[in-house]
Amino acid sequence: MSTPVFWRDPALPHVELRKVEDGRSVCYAPHTHTEWSMGAITRGESTFVHGDRQCRVDAGCLVFINPNWVHVCNPIEGRSWAYLMLYVDTQWLVDLRCRLGLTQTPKWQDLTPDAMRSPELFDGFIALTDALLDRSLSVGEKNERLLAFLSTLLPRLAASEAPRGASERLCALADYMDTHCAAEVSLDVLSRQADISPGHLIRSFKRHFGMTPHAYVINRRIQRGQRALRQGQSIADAALDSGFSDQPHFQRMFKRLLAATPKQYRLGSVDEQKHTAAGKQGGESAVDGA
Structure with a gap:
């Protein structure tokens, strides 16, 4: 490959x-x-x-x-x-x-x-x-x-x-998970917030969002890690910022969801930054316009 x-x-x-x-x-x-x-x-x-x-x-x-x-x-x-x-x-x-x-x-x-x-x-x-x-x-x-x-x-x-729709309660729960994805979010806490049983929550959440609450949180953590890497953070710092307790876990999940390692993803940014100065000549005025 x-x-x-x-x-x-x-x-x-x-x-x-x-x-x-x-x-x-x-x-x-x-x-x-x-x-x-x-x-x-x-x-x-x-x-x-x-x-x-x-x-x-x-x-x-x-x-x-x-x-x-x-x-x-x-x-x-x-x-x-x-x-x-x-x-x-x-x-x-x-x-x-x-x-x-x-x-x-x-x-x-x-x-x-x-x-x-x-x-x-x-x-x-x-x-x-x-x-x-x-x-x-x-x-x-x-x-x-x-x-x-x-x-x-x-x-x-x-x-x-x-457009796909979910209940107001599930949408509020997803918003909560978006905000707190870097923290430990237990299924029991989520089910209490939604006022439904853990089993019902898993089934309902997957039906509306296409993945279980746990998979949803991991996906959001990886997205957060991507943003950190794009901003120039080290892999270790990106892992911690995204809520992973150790770098190897972050690397495994990153590769599982994105089919690339954090290092491969980060190098794309570093390599391009070396050439940004040459590419900016006379170009800034067109960036925000249609």
Whole structure:
């Protein structure tokens, strides 16, 4: 398996890119992202599970993953496959959709479909990812190409007419877990807050959020660890900040959910920062505009 490449630039905090050239041994556990993300299968095929739907995707397919939707994409029987994944900050994308006149509300709306085949959009996405990885381009040029691509793509994606819903009690519980994920959150405490039995809580929570309360907390901790690593924290500090009692546990869970080690993820940021100064020339003015 090739080492995954992560691209980030501190001057473009609303976007991140992952590139995998050989994913035969890549294996994700079900997980979520706080960002909206899209991917392209550039070689081979894999299984794609998004919410309640499962399908096979192969070279030329684009996939789209809504924020906080449980998903997984894994190789088929060890067959070769390669892919690109772009992660876009949800609120930034909400604001862009408003500026494009695609929505009147500054709130996230899930988008459909979750997979499509469009040679035009596929080629455009590949061109965008090539541009983001091109160290000769300025920050402004990269952001302009991102905006141009999304301005073409987003009108092709429809807002979901039936957004997923959970009871007010479960949503409040999820908010509590989001805030306190770095602390020890016991099932007994959660069940008392929700005023239901532990067994009922596990079943209800998984039905609405796609994972058990424990898996939900671990997922949030890993997301918190990602943010810490992006901000330049050491792996040890990121582990502690995320609520893991020791670094090896953090590393195991990080790799299980993200199919990469914390070191591989952190190096993407460090490597790009070395080239940020060259990329900023004449580019800052375009970063926030549409």
